[in-house]
Amino acid sequence: DTGVSQNPRHKITKRGQNVTFRCDPISEHNRLYWYRQTLGQGPEFLTYFQNEAQLEKSRLLSDRFSAERPKGSFSTLEIQRTEQGDSAMYLCASSARDKNTEAFFGQGTRLTVV
Amino acid sequence: AQTVTQSQPEMSVQEAETVTLSCTYDTSESDYYLFWYKQPPSRQMILVIRQEAYKQQNATENRFSVNFQKAAKSFSLKISDSQLGDAAMYFCAYSGGGGADGLTFGKGTHLIIQP
Numbered sequence: 744d745t746g747v748s749q750n751p752r753h754k755i756t757k758r759g760q761n762v763t764f765r766c767d768p769i770s771e772h773n774r775l776y777w778y779r780q781t782l783g784q785g786p787e788f789l790t791y792f793q794n795e796a797q798l799e800k801s802r803l804l805s806d807r808f809s810a811e812r813p814k815g816s817f818s819t820l821e822i823q824r825t826e827q828g829d830s831a832m833y834l835c836a837s838s839a840r841d842k843n844t845e846a847f848f849g850q851g852t853r854l855t856v857v
Numbered sequence: 858a859q860t861v862t863q864s865q866p867e868m869s870v871q872e873a874e875t876v877t878l879s880c881t882y883d884t885s886e887s888d889y890y891l892f893w894y895k896q897p898p899s900r901q902m903i904l905v906i907r908q909e910a911y912k913q914q915n916a917t918e919n920r921f922s923v924n925f926q927k928a929a930k931s932f933s934l935k936i937s938d939s940q941l942g943d944a945a946m947y948f949c950a951y952s953g954g955g956g957a958d959g960l961t962f963g964k965g966t967h968l969i970i971q972p
Contacts, residue, residue, distance in 0.1 A: 778960075
């Protein structure tokens with residue numbers, strides 16, 4: 744296991760299309776986080792899972808966004824009816840409950856909506 | 858809501874010199890963690906150093922150390938003996954709920970290392 748893996752690395756989509764991103768956390772980590780990072784800004788928290796339970800959602804997560812972690816392992820983030828304002832880097836991070844809360848980040852999925 | 862402020866959009870330092878990056882935060886919680894993350898160009902975010910709020914002693918990791926002033930809600934990062942590989946965006950981050958909550962990040966400081 745080499746770390747948090749995100750796919751795809753880049754996604755270009757037309758406005759109005761749906762997109763789905765995948766995150767594979769470090770295998771023994773039970774916490775998984777999604778963040779969004781726009782150019783020149785720090786990452787913004789979107790949502791958090793502990794195992795398969797989605798425990799927290801930011802108000803940034805509009806009803807066009809949905810995240811799942813069905814078996815407590817990988818997670819998906821879907822954006823429906825994409826808008827140009829959705830263009831950003833989407834970061835996934837995972838952490839182990841009993842290991843000092845350090846979060847390990849993936850390399851992100853860069854979304855461009857045209 | 859918690860906020861994290863980094864007032865230095867960009868800092869520049871000569872190689873081998875020392876640089877300090879500033880961060881202030883606002884919270885009403887008593888149990889929280891503070892972090893500095895490094896994000897090199899086109900590479901993933903990595904943890905530099907972490908501070909538990911209940912610990913009075915400042916955290917240190919090799920050339921990286923923090924000055925944690927809890928009453929002032931200040932959490933600065935000092936990088937000693939700066940190296941070319943230290944060039945990156947540095948983000949200060951806060952996590953409440955005993956560290957279980959998602960991270961709240963500042964806007965970042967772009968650190969330039971001059972050879």
